[in-house]
Amino acid sequence: MTDDDGYFGERVAGRYDESSGAEFQPEVIERTVDVLAEFAGGGRALELGIGTGRIALPLARRGVPVHGIDLSRAMVARMRAHEGSAGIGVSIGDFATTTVDTEREGPFSVAYLVFNTIMNLTRQEAQVACFRNVARHLAPGGVFVIEVMVPELRRIPAGQNIVPFLTGPNGWAYTVYDTVTQDATCHYIDIAPDGRGTAHATPFRYVWPSELDLMAQLAGLRLRHRWGGWAREPFTQDSVRHVSVWEKPTG
Ligand SMILES: C[S@@+](CC[C@H](N)C(=O)[O-])C[C@H]1O[C@@H](n2cnc3c(N)ncnc32)[C@H](O)[C@@H]1O
Numbered sequence: 112m113t114d115d116d117g118y119f120g121e122r123v124a125g126r127y128d129e130s131s132g133a134e135f136q137p138e139v140i141e142r143t144v145d146v147l148a149e150f151a152g153g154g155r156a157l158e159l160g161i162g163t164g165r166i167a168l169p170l171a172r173r174g175v176p177v178h179g180i181d182l183s184r185a186m187v188a189r190m191r192a193h194e195g196s197a198g199i200g201v202s203i204g205d206f207a208t209t210t211v212d213t214e215r216e217g218p219f220s221v222a223y224l225v226f227n228t229i230m231n232l233t234r235q236e237a238q239v240a241c242f243r244n245v246a247r248h249l250a251p252g253g254v255f256v257i258e259v260m261v262p263e264l265r266r267i268p269a270g271q272n273i274v275p276f277l278t279g280p281n282g283w284a285y286t287v288y289d290t291v292t293q294d295a296t297c298h299y300i301d302i303a304p305d306g307r308g309t310a311h312a313t314p315f316r317y318v319w320p321s322e323l324d325l326m327a328q329l330a331g332l333r334l335r336h337r338w339g340g341w342a343r344e345p346f347t348q349d350s351v352r353h354v355s356v357w358e359k360p361t362g
Pocket of ligand 1: 119159160161162163164165166180181182183186204205206207225226228231232
């Protein structure tokens with residue numbers, strides 16, 4: 112299975128690196144890479160959903176050997192177009208199930224899944240499988256780092272199931288939530304200069320921090336840190352995202 116025509120096909124890949132979102136600000140990338148490089152120590156890093164290399168490329172520039180998994184050849188082709196990508200190995204496949212060879216170069220010190228990408232696995236079973244897959248790739252003492260939003264159900268007024276998150280001259284976007292199944296779909300309407308709109312949508316499965324802890328437990332991992340962001344700020348009731356770190360026990 113690949114994603115050549117899917118949610119991260121050529122249309123998204125071609126524009127991905129031009130985003131002006133907070134995740135693309137140099138200081139945010141720097142902080143993210145600081146944390147991941149520290150966890151890598153002298154070891155290797157595995158990025159699930161490596162995409163165009165937003166994080167993998169600067170991490171590799173720090174001297175960390177990085178391997179990535181991604182379904183989308185179009186996203187990976189964009190990464191390959193960037194300088195410094197030659198040393199980054201990529202396996203094309205589903206990160207819930209794809210195995211990377213650890214015989215030759217050894218297991219990974221850190222695996223990471225950032226920018227809400229755990230939610231791209233739209234079934235709970237697949238999210239659980241992802242934790243198990245990561246655990247198999249980690250060295251004892253190695254860690255799995257996830258950055259993901261806290262489900263924003265507190266923003267949904269009673270009787271509604273839609274949260275708008277972008278309204279501007281170039282487009283609108285909103286999320287439709289199903290609080291029974293934990294399915295959600297982000298709908299985007301891009302508005303061209305002539306006023307014509309193009310609609311597209313991406314499904315995801317929102318997931319609670321405690322649910323992720325249980326998935327980690329099922330995979331034999333245990334929580335080491337939960338921060339409110341990459342600056343290692345405290346995770347509180349008002350946090351809108353978390354950076355969570357689970358470790359594979361040494362014993
Ligand atoms: C939001 S982008 C994030 C890319 C990169 N990690 C970043 O932070 O910029 C999500 C990436 O994950 C990939 N992806 C989504 N679901 C996947 C899956 N089940 N297996 C492998 N890759 C997947 C997409 O193709 C895309 O490249």
